[in-house]
Amino acid sequence: MWIQSRQLGAVRRCALVVSAGLLTLSLVLSAPAADEAPQTPQTPPRPAAVPAYRQASQVAVLTVHGEIDHVTLHSLERRMAEARRNGANAIVLDIDTPGGRLDATLDICNLLKDPSLTPTNTVAWIHPQAYSAGTIIALACREIVVSPNATFGDAAPIQGIPGLGLTQLQPAERAKVEAPLLAEVVDSARRHHYDENLVQSFVSVGIELWMIENVDTGERVFVDRTEYETVFGEEPADEITSVTPSAPTTAPAPRVRPKVMERIPLGDSADELGLTPEQYRQQIEYQQNRPPRRDPLTRADRGSWRPVMQVITDDRLLTLKPAEALHYGLAVRTISSDAQLLTFFGAQSLRRYDATWSEGLVRLLVSVPVKIILIIVFLLSLFIELAAPGVGVFGATAFVALLVLIGAPYLAGLAQWWDVLLIGLGIVLLAAELFLIPGTGVAGIAGALCLLAGIIGTFISGDLSSEQGMDELWTGVLSTFTALFAAGVGAWVVSRQIHSLPVLDKLILKTEVGARTTGAAGGLLSAMGDPPRTLELGVQGIAITDLRPAGRAEIDGRIVDVQSVGSYIEKGRPVRVTSVGRYVIEVEESHS
Template identity: 40%
Template structure:
């Protein structure tokens, strides 16, 4: 019995030992598995929820070893265009196989946008990609569709390139329909040219820049091709009225109701909203002619604009009935189209989609490198000089430079020989002209007018004192040339547009304020030059100069003008202005020709309420004084 009990106890102990061993082994296995999992998570960073789990398929035409990224941030202006073209040239010179335009812009000047799109299409680098990161409104959308492909970040917006009017105070204003059409015509030609070159839907891109683009999105069941159709095409393919509820794309708010209507005498009587909607837009001849997306677009006069590329858009006919299915109502046409990431993918704009059509956001430069399969990816940033040009072309900075130029020019003319004020005036003038010249805001005639104006003013002051034709002409040329630098060198793309008129008005106001400020400064300098610490040190000071200034403190006589022919003596140097003693009175005078030293005889040749002009008398041998005019001759 005892042996059996002992044997049972031994078996029970063995079972417990085995059970403990199994538990220890299981715990060790779990620990090892957990460590491996942690190591794997550490080696591979956590992927965001919206990051693609599989790489985007890489077509052969997209693959690029060397990729350059050129960013466009903020409003687009002439500096932006200059900077973009410079950086694109750097990418071309350094052997880039592709370039990416990183877009985050609200849009900007039409002329600058068109310059950028021309540079994209004419570049030797044909592999171009627009990265909407995160917004490309107005001109940014036009730049994006000029590229070969488009990729998007997480939350994006692209579109709303409808021309708008800007008032004199920067506010949005209702643009007259004739003015809108004048600006819209080249934009339509631009976006349609890009659509035909890049394969975008020709009707959809018109909705970015024009009103009245009402569309439906359909699919060809035989080829799985998707495209947009207008109302006329819808009625050709489907029975009944087209649906107009829950559009796929919400149009941006329109600024006015200026589109043609049935009562508008300027509207096309055969292609307006009041016409038969089933008739469609008037046909155009030739594959390169513009094909309007709707009746309202037909009213825009661009018949003379040749797109330059044959239309690739599919032409539907009644024979396609039964093969075309409706996906949905695309847009109402009440406002310009604005698309988000999903809508860009649906309408075949985005290239960062998987085989199911899901959007794979491009969030970082590393995602771009994967998108191209690139070995090298580099950013080409704007230079400090371009930032400086941007600052130098702002109205406040230009106004300050104009004030400095006028004050230093006055100081140099009133105290010749100082040198430093003239150098500062020259530097301010370069600051006024060089930045606008670099970005096309100043042309040769404006620079020539400013130079001629300065020369005429010098001629008036130093050669022929008085205020005559040279002085007036010099002032007109100087300030006319300055005013011209506030608008484009060619007067702007549309000189009579509200935007260019606003530029002209702001330039005029800036110049007026600068003139008033400079006038106040000139008066203060004339009265207190010696007591101003900084300006007082600019004047060369020696013993003779100090004596001259002591003599100049003699009170000026009464307001009676000295008679013409009166002879006196200069008290201070006339450079060309100074003081002279004439008929026992101290008079403010100006030399008619050249400089006159102190103590020299002078004679009055002209006198009015504004100035007394004197000439230098060179004494002959035996003269006893300045009063003996008959024994002296003029210099």
């Protein structure tokens, strides 16, 4: 029994060995070939964590395309309010602009920095360019993102006058114009932790900056020539090194410590500064949110820093591409699509708010070329209506042209009360000269001057004591006198060629009617040509319309346009010719 048990154990061990071998063989045969990659489940990449201050559920994209002007300002105000009503808690300005007006730019910056009108979560998307005013607006936003081919910078103020092009500003004038811009970009730098000297180099020529890096911490700062020589004990190399980012453009910007000015000391109470309690609270909050002041580097810092590159020379303005903007800490991300914007904010929805067609129309109507055309149309139509009264088409055309000339600037926020007042006063005085007190010329001259000053005023939207106001004044003067010259030429052509223009000929009534009609156009146009017969002084006739003071009378067998030199003359009363001029026939009531 013992022997049989040993034999049975041996058999069992052999069976176990054989089973293990078969199992191993089956595993080897079922294994994948060496050149086949193992099939492992792919987990979709996790989206990058979004900072709490940037997170939003609804993103509103407001396009800022084309020239920056007051139409842009009012459009942004309207769209900003609409986006907030619709629940947007993040605003993106999609900027693509060559620049624009200084006053409108500063007003837009104030809009962006007013928490009661604009969400604090506001980002500028330079897509693809933001020169001049576009750069100033982008800096006013809390963060800046750029498209892959973006360019921004070159924000120095320039002066341009129609017909003369760009003109050189004198040093004193340039300093006066640059002052509000520098104050604005410095304020933006303090709010959003940019280097003050760096942002000022967008606006002013003459700033030299170098980037240096701490050899221990990797921290980077911007220094001018004086600070550079203090730290390194030698003059810097005058060359700008191109920026080649070592990381993808979606990586966080390098740590740059900005240089800011001293904090503005606050008094112990709001009364000391003449502020309301709310204004004083806002000042304290603003000071607390400013970045810490960077103390100037000294000789004691030698050996702790190494030069990285020169950022800007003193003979140019700072202009940046995406890699440079990220490298200098001005931009935080490269964004190429709306989908990436959603990821940037960690948002669920995105909606675009574009400018309306009416806002584009208003922008066209307030442009200088269109204003010149409107002035020409107004003057020429008014001349034709007064010279050769017809069915009222030209009078209506003159009224519409004047209405658009005044109304378009009003809709764009450019109208001043005094230019509308002068235009209205000028029209009243001209009407008084024609219908109430003819012949004196005083009211007519005063009315013409008021009308002229009012038309020039439609070009002015700012303070005349400012540089921009003076530029607008010269633009208005040149444009208005250009329109006057063109309208004068047009009036001369119309007066000479009225009979060869079939459309005009049908819209104008004839001076003579009935069997006595000669076919000559009436009114001033008839007087400007050679009349069929010359009226003699003292010849009498009958007023066939009321003369208030202008009207019509039948004199010497003809019906002509006349003007009373005295009081109102009723229809049917006898009249006598007192004066025959090239443009007007004057009569008085005959009592004989």
